[in-house]
Amino acid sequence: MNLIGLSRAELQSELEKMGEKPFRAKQLWHWIYFQGKRDFEEMTSLGKPLRQKLIDSGYTLNRPEVVREQNAADRTRKWLFKFNDGQSVETVYIPEEDRGAVCLSTQVGCPNGCVFCHTGSQRFTRNLTAGEFVAQFMAARDSYDEWPSPSHETRYLSNIVVMGMGEPLLNYENVKKGLQIIMDGEGIAISKRRITLSTSGVAPMIPRVAEDLGVKLAVSLHAPTNEIRDKIMPINRKYPLEELIAACRKFQEIGGTRQYITMEYVMLDGVNDSDADARELMRLVKGLAVKFNLIPFNEWRGCPFKCSSGNRIRRFSALLEEHNYAAPVRQSRGQEIMAACGQLKTAAGQA
Template sequence: MSVTLDLADPASRPRPAAGALSPLGAAGPGRPSLIGLDREGLAEALREIGVPEKQLRMRVGQLWHWLYVRGVSDFDRMANVAKDLRTRLADAYSIARPEMVDEQISVDGTRKWLFRFDAKGAGRPVEIETVYIPEEGRGTLCVSSQVGCTLTCTFCHTGTQRLVRNLTPDEILGQVLVARDRLGDFPDAATPAGAIVPSEGRLVTNVVMMGMGEPLYNFDNVKQALAVASDGEGVSLSKRRITLSTSGVVPMIPKTGAEMNVMLAISLHAVTDELRDVLVPINKKYPLDELLAACRAYPGLSNARRITFEYVMLKGVNDSLADARALVKLLRGIPAKINLIPFNPWPGSPYECSDWDQIERFADLVNEAGYASPIRTPRGRDIFAACGQLKSESERMKKTDRQALEAGV
């Protein structure tokens, strides 16, 4: 049985242990967040509240440690920061976590969180979903980059929710911080009630930008958030354990490799332009030959840094052995892994999952051609947390609100 906690109802919220942080707070109105700022940004924020130039480097180091090593979300817990400075910081800025309004726990241990953020031009508060998948020896956090999506991939539930707005660096990184809070994954932090405490090591070991939205349509914000997440003196996630998934925004792929240097995943799903135009409509703008040329030229590509190609298995659509042979031919010469994803159903979908025997035959053929071709075990289906199932209830941003946001109003 899956478990749901309605955290919008105060009576159902887990009560933190004495002295522990609650991850359920929201940034105060009118106070910008320090979360997601790089060191230069933190220095400028400190400069704005009167910290002397000669102290900036030390103070930035203190803030960085408290935010990303110790994981605090209350300035008063920064024990080695002077009380006067803590007060000035609290008056001017926020380090609170996103508001968690719902948590669902699958029978297989997968967790799905619904987070609520300020409107920021969207007309009303917006919501996104984030998923944590525990596995043997590791844990993967599936992070969202946008509220909704513009791409309308026909097999994806998220694609039925139109784009509301991009997430900001603090909102992207905030998903990682809340997950670590919730799982008891910050060292020396008091354990929140209901957390899973690791017996050894950390629980959030991998981050995949595979949640709601197309991350390459929010490049700058994603880049900034991942730079902080991968900084070796903070959250310290290895770039080899950060994967960005794109549906094929070809012009941004070389830039991703050069400036982010993370692992790349391509949402492929078809071996012909005719079918991919239907399943992944961005293919009409960036067809397969352009997409694969960009993959072959991806900076740092090697057998040790392979591109992952994601291929959802749709019964009678793209799952024949002829499709498997065409897939092998299509990817020839690209160091690659091919993730076969059993289709995860959602209400109103026109597709069915391929039969398991057919998925295994498809995988065997691809494996025999020399490509690793794991079949992704469906996780969190009972709470609609599986690949392609994420969707929140935020509405499309009005045109006037979007124009105001773009103008910085």
């Protein structure tokens, strides 16, 4: 049994089954999530008999296997991680000057099938467990040898974006549990202010993110009207824009309007990038505290779309900014290793 992914209460109950006192769970938590140890023998404060019992009982602290690691010229790093059942996901680290964000996956493949998304063209296989979700981040930290958990000021893997393969709100219980482990102040300790969860618009679950987690929200909006969104994001037929925007309002009622929502908007030539689209977009989000993130489309083989021209993207951004919306154009990172936004896909999915 892999102990990574158990809540504190579950860890305690495992230890109680072995006849151990509750405080042992706190110690073990520290060794697993603060020190990042993978070997029970190194957990000196546990005492030799308990260390031996953990080993003899067959507990593990396994990370996924690193099948491949690729490094881009801009220092973006992408891993292909394989889990015990042979399924794999991609995880990306996007560095800034003295910090950086790890982009975590939540599902093998994605059931949503957004037509512009490379991941969405991969068959959905399964959800990640909470343990697999957390172990993915721990494996990224192993790769940079960032143990024990450094203080926020000095850590390199400082932020998390839940924007990799999959739709997190279709695997909510596991993602919630995983993030609660990652946010725990006595372990990995990434603060909720440094975590952004991105959804394609599973409207009924959006308020839960504010209630349960308090992390930041990003919405893959990508279209100003139902007509356009229905064509490029099938999920819109289930949760149309009215429902999605109402859910965002609820999110801000709970989390406060200082909790800006980032509206992700991929720039698709001739599809969603006209001046009229920009105006419609502003009408749509009126009354919400939002900022936009304009994403030049990363083309991939077999995809029917082209990226909007540089001029068009600048004009679109300027229109939004004239009306006091932040609308920066996202710098694409890790493009040559297919690590950029919407490009993740595992070999299994390409078969």
